[in-house]
Amino acid sequence: MTHPTRxxxxxxxxxxxxxxRLWLKREGFEVTVASNGVEALARVAERRPDAxxxxxxxxxxxxLEACTRLKADPATCDIPVIFLTGRSxxxxxxxxxxxGAVGVIAKPFDAFMLGATVRELLNRM
Amino acid sequence: xxxxxxxxxxxxxxxxxxxxxxxxxxxxxxPEQVVSAGVLAAAAAxxxxxxxxxxxxxxxxxxxxxxxxxxxSKRAMELEQLLATRSDIIVEPGWVQARLDxxxxxxxxxxxxxxxxxxxxxxxxxCKVLIAEDDPIQQQVMAAWLAQAGYATVTVASGDxxxxxxxxxxxxxxxxxxxxxxxxGYQVFWDLRAxxxxxxxxxxxMSARVGADNRLTGLAVGxxxxxxxxxxxxxxxxxxxxxxxxTVSSVTRSSVLTYDxxxxxxxxxxxxxxxxxxxxxxxxxxxxxxxxxFVGDLRKCxxxxxxxxxxxxxxxxxxxxxxxCTRLRDMIGRLRAWAPAGLTAGVALESATGEHGIAQSIxxxxxxxxxxxxxxxxxxxxxxxxxxxxxxxxxxxxxxxxLQTVDIVAPRMRAAGYHTVLAFDGQQALDAVRVHKxxxxxxxLTMPKLSGFDVxxxxxxxxxxxxxxxxxxxRQSDDVSRATxxxxxxxxxxxxDPDDLMARVARQLGTAKAxxx
Numbered sequence: 001m002t003h004p005t006r007x008x009x010x011x012x013x014x015x016x017x018x019x020x021r022l023w024l025k026r027e028g029f030e031v032t033v034a035s036n037g038v039e040a041l042a043r044v045a046e047r048r049p050d051a052x053x054x055x056x057x058x059x060x061x062x063x064l065e066a067c068t069r070l071k072a073d074p075a076t077c078d079i080p081v082i083f084l085t086g087r088s089x090x091x092x093x094x095x096x097x098x099x100g101a102v103g104v105i106a107k108p109f110d111a112f113m114l115g116a117t118v119r120e121l122l123n124r125m
Numbered sequence: 126x127x128x129x130x131x132x133x134x135x136x137x138x139x140x141x142x143x144x145x146x147x148x149x150x151x152x153x154x155x156p157e158q159v160v161s162a163g164v165l166a167a168a169a170a171x172x173x174x175x176x177x178x179x180x181x182x183x184x185x186x187x188x189x190x191x192x193x194x195x196x197x198s199k200r201a202m203e204l205e206q207l208l209a210t211r212s213d214i215i216v217e218p219g220w221v222q223a224r225l226d227x228x229x230x231x232x233x234x235x236x237x238x239x240x241x242x243x244x245x246x247x248x249x250x251x252c253k254v255l256i257a258e259d260d261p262i263q264q265q266v267m268a269a270w271l272a273q274a275g276y277a278t279v280t281v282a283s284g285d286x287x288x289x290x291x292x293x294x295x296x297x298x299x300x301x302x303x304x305x306x307x308x309x310g311y312q313v314f315w316d317l318r319a320x321x322x323x324x325x326x327x328x329x330x331m332s333a334r335v336g337a338d339n340r341l342t343g344l345a346v347g348x349x350x351x352x353x354x355x356x357x358x359x360x361x362x363x364x365x366x367x368x369x370x371x372t373v374s375s376v377t378r379s380s381v382l383t384y385d386x387x388x389x390x391x392x393x394x395x396x397x398x399x400x401x402x403x404x405x406x407x408x409x410x411x412x413x414x415x416x417x418x419f420v421g422d423l424r425k426c427x428x429x430x431x432x433x434x435x436x437x438x439x440x441x442x443x444x445x446x447x448x449x450c451t452r453l454r455d456m457i458g459r460l461r462a463w464a465p466a467g468l469t470a471g472v473a474l475e476s477a478t479g480e481h482g483i484a485q486s487i488x489x490x491x492x493x494x495x496x497x498x499x500x501x502x503x504x505x506x507x508x509x510x511x512x513x514x515x516x517x518x519x520x521x522x523x524x525x526x527x528l529q530t531v532d533i534v535a536p537r538m539r540a541a542g543y544h545t546v547l548a549f550d551g552q553q554a555l556d557a558v559r560v561h562k563x564x565x566x567x568x569x570l571t572m573p574k575l576s577g578f579d580v581x582x583x584x585x586x587x588x589x590x591x592x593x594x595x596x597x598x599x600r601q602s603d604d605v606s607r608a609t610x611x612x613x614x615x616x617x618x619x620x621x622d623p624d625d626l627m628a629r630v631a632r633q634l635g636t637a638k639a640x641x642x
Binding site: 013015026027057109113115116123 | 190202205
């Protein structure tokens with residue numbers, strides 16, 4: 001058996017963070033939460049995850065900035081990044097993908113489909 | 126010890142409960158959120174560029190949608206979009222507030238129709254089965270049967286939920302009722318197969334629509350099995366077990382059986398098919414290495430058994446002896462690179478089932494093996510086969526698309542000792558005659574793809590040609606004379622007497638035997 005897929009999930013809203021954590025955990029992921037980009041980078045540095053989920057808009061450091069930093073660091077540039085965003089305009093999605101993200105999960109997301117969507121995005125690689 | 130939800134942290138660890146709690150908090154906090162958005166809008170010199178305002182609206186949009194307030198979420202997204210893109214909006218005091226005010230009726234509407242979040246149990250380590258059944262009684266009964274047998278079950282009652290729950294729960298098997306509300310079982314089945322993450326999950330269709338037509342439709346669309354209702358507990362469990370443990374029905378794959386097991390498996394699998402039977406002589410040295418390499422090179426559908434310490438016996442379904450011989454020669458050629466000399470094969474054809482048939486084929490294969498060894502060949506084949514030869518049962522093709530007729534006739538044919546092959550359209554009939562070197566063909570005139578007349582026409586100049594009996598509802602004398610001209614030996618009108626048919630088949634085969642003498 002391989003170890004469960006480890007995720008660092010960055011989301012500033014406490015309730016959305018709770019929903020993300022419990023529903024991803026339920027799907028068999030091992031989840032570490034962060035409330036902004038700075039915390040997310042710290043969690044990644046502590047223990048390398050298999051993938052990072054970043055909310056687009058967060059205080060202190062937003063998802064775009066966090067993703068840029070992850071991709072700029074040779075130690076973390078190969079960790080898949082998934083954005084969570086309500087800004088589903090194609091230009092925003094393209095910007096995220098251009099930064100090296102493997103995909104974008106649209107907000108509002110369906111909690112029941114969350115695990116399947118994350119898995120599908122990660123399998124696509 | 127009873128614990129209150131507040132003191133029990135695990136209460137919020139249940140994802141569905143947590144979702145409900147988050148929804149409750151959203152309902153409580155929502156008015157305040159909207160008011161604070163209004164304050165931010167009023168305070169901003171230009172709401173189009175106010176980051177805190179954007180963020181608040183953005184969060185409402187995201188959270189509202191996830192906790193079952195789709196209309197609120199939509200309104201919030203629209204406002205966000207307008208603020209971001211419409212630079213022509215004349216920013217006047219109250220414009221944003223007016224938009225925010227529309228959130229409240231939407232909020233009231235959404236609140237009236239809360240989402241039906243089923244409190245699905247957490248994934249269990251037991252083998253999980255998804256039951257899609259709308260009748261609550263049947264659903265409960267099935268769930269109880271499966272739980273008793275040690276399965277974990279998840280149930281849904283309408284077609285539109287199946288795909289979502291399947292993707293979420295990842296069941297090992299899906300029991301799918303055809304007559305489901307909202308989306309019917311067939312559509313659900315196609316959706317499942319089109320969804321890459323669950324496409325491989327076996328699906329067993331269930332329906333109160335009985336009869337071969339429905340059953341065949343279910344299997345034809347690609348379902349792994351089809352069960353007629355009312356269900357029977359043992360049958361359901363046995364069929365599920367077959368789908369969940371395919372190795373049980375294919376123990377032969379890449380494993381060497383004892384001779385008895387080989388005999389049983391072959392007899393069972395070759396009831397309606399032919400196979401090449403090969404006797405393989407093993408070299409004196411490194412026998413187990415040779416066996417492992419040889420067996421690994423066989424097709425998945427082949428059976429292999431240990432005949433005695435120095436011989437393997439192999440059944441290769443649907444292969445002509447010549448083709449089987451070529452294949453074995455190639456396999457042995459590859460093994461020769463490292464295996465000790467002495468690996469040799471003799472091949473015969475098995476077309477009849479039962480004790481006598483396979484014993485005869487093995488004897489033939491042994492003779493071929495002896496010939497191969499005498500002639501210093503890798504493999505030899507023995508194919509001489511004449512109808513009516515001792516030990517051979519006549520091969521009869523029953524070609525009729527009317528399943529009722531097939532249901533009546535096929536068991537009688539088999540009981541009478543004929544090797545019986547079924548064909549459901551003209552093309553299948555033609556193929557079956559050629560592949561199985563049929564002695565006799567019972568054929569309906571009206572069939573899909575090729576009519577009975579077409580088949581007779583094409584068989585007219587082929588040799589050897591099977592004796593043909595037409596079984597048809599066509600009463601016109603034209604049809605009768607046309608069939609006779611095309612070589613039919615007998616013409617039986619439907620509705621027919623099965624005993625009469627059997628007597629005529631026996632007569633025709635007996636006549637042929639006498640003529641061959």
